[in-house]
Amino acid sequence: MSIKDRISQEEITESKYSKLKVNNEIELCKVSDSTVKEQVEKALLKERISYYIRWEKAGLFARRGTENCVFCINEWQTEAGEEAIRALGSDALSHVKFIKKKIDKKLF
Secondary structure (H helix, E strand, O other), X not given: OOHHHHHHHHOXXXXXXXXXXXXXXXXXXXXOOHHHHHHHHHHHHHOOXXXXXXXXXXXXXXXXXXXXXXXXXXXXXXXXXXXHHXXXXXXXXXXXXXXXXXXXXXXX
16 A cells, blocks of 8 residues: 555545534623522523633722632524523522623634
8 A cells, every 4th residue: 555545545535514603602690709609500491501601800990709600502502592591599699680682703
């Protein structure tokens, strides 16, 4: 077997999806309490909703120890995610602010 034949066999073939840019995430909500953050995580996981958390830096005049995190999910799961969070009750919802805004940045 020649070197040329081996190289052609070892080449990785690109699929039609390999050049596809994915940008279908939205910022679902912002949470300002660590206990509620854990509740939101559990609620999303219970509904099998994939998410990631983006942490916001505290501002110059923010209270000490306050951190906000933003839950980002796939836009096709917005309704299910919102329902899961609303089911947590009014105590938890007082620390949640729904954003539902498309993310401007291309992540991949």
